[in-house]
Amino acid sequence: MPTTTTAKSVFDAGLPMLGYDIDAEPAQAWAHIREAQRVAPIGIGPAGPEILSYEYARAIMRDPRFTTPPGISLMAQGVTSGPLYDKVMATLLCIEGDEHVRLRKLVSKAFTPRATTRLHDTIDTVVNGLIDSVADAGRCDIVEDIAKHYPIPIICALLGAPSEDWKLFSDWTADVFKAFSFGTDLETETPTVLRAWGELDAYVDEMIDRRRGALTDDLISELIRAEDDGDRLSQDELRTLAASLLMAGTDTTRNQLAASVQVLCDHPDQWAVLRDNPEFAMRAVEESMRHSPAVCGTPRWVTEDADFNGYLFPAGTFIMVNTYAANRDPAVYDDADRFDVSRQGAPAILTFGGGVHYCLGANLARLELAEALRILATRLLNPRRTAATRWKPMLGMTGPESLPIEFDVVARA
Structure with missing residues (x-):
């Protein structure tokens, strides 16, 4: 028997309209978001309802009635079957239900702090090498010269x-990620994506075969070792998880590193605080991801009519959990718009998601960003932007398209 409810549909509840365009940069959308947030915990944005309050966002990301829409970038172009669809839907980003729980449990046994802390030397070598390559010029584009080249070597070392x-x-x-990007013309790019994905799979298969004969201390070996009540990962699952890690951990880190450097450059007092207090590097990561995130929200699909805090979300509704708004909710954060790398005791940021799809690589991402910011703040003195920057649209993976800066540089310690 259907459940009756007195809740009013989210579309008929008189919620504030978010007056920004779908291709707006975060800075362009912010005034509209803050204005709506003062009126209600939910607003109606260009793509549908947006959750604006911290408490609502946190709850919805943990509510099984609101699921992650699988393969959303493919479905946006009408791709709902075929080889590429099958590959994308097999990734950990898209699997749901019991199979998702099973895979996460096994992978989490391999994704230990020990698996990431051994990367310190690689991170130090990579970041310092990138700085060395631009030091003599006294200027660089953080996006093209630093961030673009940073995450891949770290993930490769992890694997x-x-x-x-x-x-x-x-x-x-670069080619496989096209399958996860809204800006890709899949009609022309699908052969390129499948070719690259096939070559990646073949390489990882060889890695797996070698590790089975002689396990080491890398993540592939840890995934092979992972076991839960006799259950182990299959060859197909091992291969897919390696690809999932590359896709989930590359573009996010690139964009967030550039975004974090920009907000630090725009607050030179905070760059100085980090330079003089390198132990604040992890706080700088949390604060820059709260204040200037590369991921501003996470989409959810309503699987059944959902009465949530007096609002009815009809089944089939697409909503955006606006973590950008939630992470600056003045009801939760003191002086929420202030950027302060010494901030302490603040509630956990929601940028890494929540619930069953909480980012498995959150600790790795934090480590990569913290070490990069610590080294950059130590070696690049007096960084200053030399041109205005444009950011990619907020509804998607955002971050500066370019970030030209000048700086005074110091030699390696």
Whole structure:
């Protein structure tokens, strides 16, 4: 028997309209978001309802009636079957239900702090090498010269791929990621994506075969070792998880590193605080992801009519959990719009998601960003932007398209 409810449909509840365009940058959308947030915890944005309050966002990301829409970038172009669809839907980003729970449980056994802390030397080498390449010029584009080249070597080292193959992984990732991007013309790019994905799979298969004969201390070996009540990952699952890690951990880190450097450059007092207090690096990560995130929201699909805090979300509704708004909710954060790398005791940011799809690589991402910001703040003195920057649209993966800066540089310690 259907459940009756007195809740009013979210579309008929007189909620504030968010007057920004779908291709707006975060800074362009912010005034509209803040104005709506003062009126209600939910607003109606260009793509549908947006959750604006911290408490509502946190709850909805943990509510099983609101699920992550699988393969949303493919469905946006009408791709609902075929080889590419099957590949994307097999990734950990898209699997739901019991199978998702099973895979996360196994993967979490391999994704230990020990698996990430051993990357310190690689991170130090990569970041310092990138700074060395631009030091003499006294200027660079943080996006093109630093952030673009940073995450792939770290993920490759985590997986156990040798440094001479980092360029291969970079090329494969660039092509495969097209399947997850809203800006891709899949009609023309699908063959390129499938070719690159096939080459990546073949490489990872060889890695897996070698590790089965002689396990080491890399993530591939840890995934092979992972076991839960006799259950282990299959070859197909191992291969898919390696690809999932590359897709989830590359573009996000690139964009967030550039976004974090920009907000630090725009607040030179905070750059100085980080320079003089390198132990604040992890706080700088949390604060820059709260204040200037590269991921401003997470989409959800309503699986059944859902009465949530007196609002009815009809089944089939697409909503956006606006973590950008939630992370600056003045009801939760003191002086929410202030950027302060020494901020302490604040509620956990929601940028890494929540519930069953909370980011498995959150600790790795934090480590990568913290170490990069610590080294950059130590070596690049008096950084200043030399041109205005445009950001990619907020509804998607955002971040500065370019970030030209000048700086005074110091030698390595």
